[in-house]
Amino acid sequence: MLIRTHTCGQLRDAHVGQTVRLNGWVNSYRDHGNLVFIDLRDRYGLTQLVFDPDDGALAEMMAAADKLRNEDVVACEGKVRARIGGENPKLETGKIEIAVTRLDVLAKTENPPFLPDDVGNLPNEELRLAHRYIDLRRPSMQRILGTRHRITQTTRRYFDENGFLEVETPILYKSTPEGAREFLVPTRHVPGSFYALPQSPQLFKQILMVAGCDRYMQICRCFRDEDPRADRQAEFTQIDLEMSFVRRDQIMEMMEGFVRRLWKDVAGVEVPTVRRMSYRDAMEDYGIDRPDTRYDLKIKDISEFAGTLDFAIFKNTLEKGKDRPAFNSKKGVVKAMRVPGGAEKLTRKMTDGYTEFVKGFGAGGVAVVKVLGSPAVPAGSLADDMKLDTGIAKFLEPKKAEFIAAVGAQPGDTVLFVADTYGVATKAIGELRQKVARDMGLMPRPGAEGGPLHFLWVVDFPMFERNKDTGKWVAMHHPFTSPRDDQMQAFLDADVEDEVTIEGIVSAGYDIVLNGQEIAGGSVRIHDKAVQSKVFQLLGMTPEQAKEKFSFLLEALSFGAPPHAGIAFGLDRLVMNFVGTDNIRDVIAFPKTQIGADLMTKAPSPVPDNQLKDVHVKSIAAT
Numbered sequence: 001m002l003i004r005t006h007t008c009g010q011l012r013d014a015h016v017g018q019t020v021r022l023n024g025w026v027n028s029y030r031d032h033g034n035l036v037f038i039d040l041r042d043r044y045g046l047t048q049l050v051f052d053p054d055d056g057a058l059a060e061m062m063a064a065a066d067k068l069r070n071e072d073v074v075a076c077e078g079k080v081r082a083r084i085g086g087e088n089p090k091l092e093t094g095k096i097e098i099a100v101t102r103l104d105v106l107a108k109t110e111n112p113p114f115l116p117d118d119v120g121n122l123p124n125e126e127l128r129l130a131h132r133y134i135d136l137r138r139p140s141m142q143r144i145l146g147t148r149h150r151i152t153q154t155t156r157r158y159f160d161e162n163g164f165l166e167v168e169t170p171i172l173y174k175s176t177p178e179g180a181r182e183f184l185v186p187t188r189h190v191p192g193s194f195y196a197l198p199q200s201p202q203l204f205k206q207i208l209m210v211a212g213c214d215r216y217m218q219i220c221r222c223f224r225d226e227d228p229r230a231d232r233q234a235e236f237t238q239i240d241l242e243m244s245f246v247r248r249d250q251i252m253e254m255m256e257g258f259v260r261r262l263w264k265d266v267a268g269v270e271v272p273t274v275r276r277m278s279y280r281d282a283m284e285d286y287g288i289d290r291p292d293t294r295y296d297l298k299i300k301d302i303s304e305f306a307g308t309l310d311f312a313i314f315k316n317t318l319e320k321g322k323d324r325p326a327f328n329s330k331k332g333v334v335k336a337m338r339v340p341g342g343a344e345k346l347t348r349k350m351t352d353g354y355t356e357f358v359k360g361f362g363a364g365g366v367a368v369v370k371v372l373g374s375p376a377v378p379a380g381s382l383a384d385d386m387k388l389d390t391g392i393a394k395f396l397e398p399k400k401a402e403f404i405a406a407v408g409a410q411p412g413d414t415v416l417f418v419a420d421t422y423g424v425a426t427k428a429i430g431e432l433r434q435k436v437a438r439d440m441g442l443m444p445r446p447g448a449e450g451g452p453l454h455f456l457w458v459v460d461f462p463m464f465e466r467n468k469d470t471g472k473w474v475a476m477h478h479p480f481t482s483p484r485d486d487q488m489q490a491f492l493d494a495d496v497e498d499e500v501t502i503e504g505i506v507s508a509g510y511d512i513v514l515n516g517q518e519i520a521g522g523s524v525r526i527h528d529k530a531v532q533s534k535v536f537q538l539l540g541m542t543p544e545q546a547k548e549k550f551s552f553l554l555e556a557l558s559f560g561a562p563p564h565a566g567i568a569f570g571l572d573r574l575v576m577n578f579v580g581t582d583n584i585r586d587v588i589a590f591p592k593t594q595i596g597a598d599l600m601t602k603a604p605s606p607v608p609d610n611q612l613k614d615v616h617v618k619s620i621a622a623t
């Protein structure tokens, strides 16, 4: 075989006159009758090959060149010369071509189901996934693999420089109720027992801290058998980190340094100091714990004003949970969002659709008010010609000035209201805010290069929330997250039946949000056995159950556990941001479909009965 001396992206005019060898795939061919042009492709680029009897190409080689087709694999030797047909400025190698004198066809291809070019329309994704080896030959996919590689390399470098040890943790793990549904693996050696695949190495990294490892990192695979969603994969990758003897601020600084380094190294972008926002402010202003602050559209609680209206729907809502403290999920509230310019841009059809939209989040509907009049008045002040175009005019008109002041409205605005319990209204209007941003054209394309980057730390989450389906308490981050230092005693003293107190306990968790997506989440951990046991109790575990599931953790915590804290970044999401795609499958070499199928290997697949028998499993699936 003619082993390559250069890659297909390497040759420049400085190489003219040299005899070189190239290896690669036929990207395209043009046959000009006894003169054949081939663009040869590898990961590094394209180079034009010329087969011309005038350059000494023998008849036998001309015949072979004539038969070359797209995606054949070849090796060749020839002389580099300046392009006779003129430069191709689109190619890095566009100044030169190779006058081929030797050709070796290394592999002929069958007729490929599609060609790996980025120029034409892509075939459907199923076909691409079934033949991923062809799809990955596309230059844009090669670039994504390269970006992902650069991200992991920078990650390893940064954390190595900061004294982190990379430690591998088991894939065959114990079933633990961490949140999501687990994948189970039967074993031949212990009939009826199963491993679970880890949802994350959470407990191992904490135990590594108890083991004195001090600073841990791992680029690890996590497995969660969750319901399919477009931006999720059952198998995904985290950059997983843990540190001992740190307070919340120190780990946040370390991670901010990482983010800054990553964006600088990979995208050449300076990330400014990441601002912090409390969970409460995020929920109040944006109705979500990962606010997209690239656009304004803030939400306002106007319960006080709404209570002065003679409007039964608002009045009844505000009666709900009246005696509960502010922000309690069951307390009735009225939330409003002012949409500047909405009066013109948001059509009746759109705003009618908003009611259906919020019903999906449990709210009853949306009240819509268009503020009309000459635009030249400052926000929040009333002008003579101001009119409210709304189905609830009867109730609003008598309090027009107060309404305008309460929402800070201006002519040209549309104001949208949702009245419900705090939990429902906040969620509904937060989701509506994102929809309105799209409808108003305020939402930049996800992660597009050069687009704005809005990083945020969101901190001070509640420790617990009620599971919507079961009504039981669940940990908002995970059960190993500590209460914030100043909440510790209140948590230890709290009666687990005291709903209002429990809901008010704030955790020492933190998330990094980028443009409305959570890119990392972590927390200061519990390192005290009594606190951990209380969390388990609150989550409905009996001491026996807690012991059965987590005796190893509780034991470890009782043998000298240092204070520790950690975080995990979603690597796939990070890559998506750098390459500007909103399809998670684009950034994973061998992804699965939404229902977890690998279309190339055809996994999952049935296995023979004897193999099942070996692992003591009987399938009850209908065959």
Ligand code: ASP
Residues within 6 Å of the ligand: 199, 200, 201, 202, 241, 478, 521, 522, 523, 566, 567, 568
């Ligand atoms: N293990 C956590 C997760 O996967 C992250 C962390 O708390 O470090 O979300």
